[in-house]
Amino acid sequence: MDWFPLWNSLRIAAVSTAIVFFAGIALAYYAARLPRLIKGVADVILTLPLVLPPTVVGYLLLRLLGPRRILGAWALRVLGLRLTMTWWSAIIATAVVVFPLMYRTARGAFESFDETLAQAGQTLGLSNTYIFWRIRMPVCRQGILAGTVLTFARALGEYGATSMIAGYTPGRTATVSTTVYQLWRTDNDALALRWVLVNVAISAAVLLAVNLLERRKGAA
């Protein structure tokens, strides 16, 4: 069994989760401070990828990132980088699809944060950076951690947008999910089942981790 798809899935999920972790937290933090109307609009836009079919996200991304499309052409000309049909294209697709999960859990965590703690910190002369990293983040730790793990789990299973943007090239862009589809399509049922079991095992482990985090949150 060639383990490349697992390695590829893991690195795509890890990198996209890392990107989305910071982007989701930053946007959740600033979105909470927007005026109500703008916040509503921003919220819709930032949550849309969660409810759109991944193929629609994939289509929209292709319209942007394809080698003859605005962003894709620019990247090719200026950076010499192809944004589609490479393993890192899958990172872009996955990050866009899973972003709302991180954004919404972080926002939920921030909304339940008692603002008087930040205000008390300010009156005591603590810097806003200190308050964010040493007070707000640790107090919201459980929610943000659970959101991160959930984001990672979803990233690991991303199929629709990934397959449209990165395609299926064995040894280059193949992920666990695209491999399962390819094996099933080519009647290689035995191998497909083995990949399915690998996937189920990993996802179950991740969800178990979420539950453990949630339980500790309840106990704290």
Place this chain on the structure above:
Amino acid sequence: MSLVVDIEKTLPGFTLKMAFAAENETLALLGASGSGKSMTLKCIAGIVTPDRGHIEVDGRVLFDSDKHINLPPQQRRVGYLFQQYALFPHMTARQNLLCGVRGDKKGAGAKADGMLATLGLTAAADKLPAQLSGGEQQRIALGRILLNGPDILLLDEPFSALDSHLRFALEGELRRTIRDFGRTVVLVSHDRDEAYRLSDTMALVENGHVTARGTKEAIFAHPRTRAGAALTGCKNLSPITLLPDGRMLADDWGVTLAAGDVPKAARYVGIRMHAVQYGPGENEIHGAVTEVVENPFSCTVMVQPRGGKKPLGWEVDKSWWRDHRADSVTLHLPKDALLLLEE
């Protein structure tokens, strides 16, 4: 240390327009919840920005809309005790105190340990706030503020988070803390007894305005407005009609009262329940007892004056009432005890 506040801020529902000054005194802002007291403290601390105005502490301008000065809370040196104390829940008592030490962190540990000893909480150093009692939490929060070396102290309903039986003991402690601090303290409260015991001077706050300002004794003697009288605990209030002969008719009680010179702006009359006197005398009332409410150590006898619409409360000693119980009584309202109030 002197504090000067003159600010305006439009809020949903009402406009905050507060102007007052305080100098090395403990000023209590007494007002109903939602009257803008806490919002005023937040403006002083810099957590909320007023639309217009000026705030200064001992000549140091914290906020001035004309000069475009608006110091961040970090630079104001204003100590703020929050209603729920705002201790950082993931830090121990000692770590919370360490957050209060400004600047050089060298020697911070010794300062925190010294404060723990002063507070008598050395044994609680490594406990999280959730493991401390309400009183201990308040002491740590105050200690954290005092370590910070503030120029003034703002106390937002300091006892609202505590059970009533804890309040009295902690009140004594807070009174000592305030005395040792020795500078301007602004206390926000809706409890007139607590405000009276802790403060030197008072301001009554209604709908975002200061309606009366003075020593606490003067404020209780002359609350000026109907709402102010209610805030200071006067429960007998009636609208009045001024009569040509200089007397007035208390509309709710249906009695004519003489009170010397009645100011033209007066619209209400009030009298505290304990100031109502038994027997005949000036401003006599004859009425039927409609209800007797038993308090722990006194009785509130509700008396409906003949021809009146609403009863008057009269507070009497419990055992006295047991001996003098009656269905109808004669009372009088001494003219010096009458509060003449504006709207």
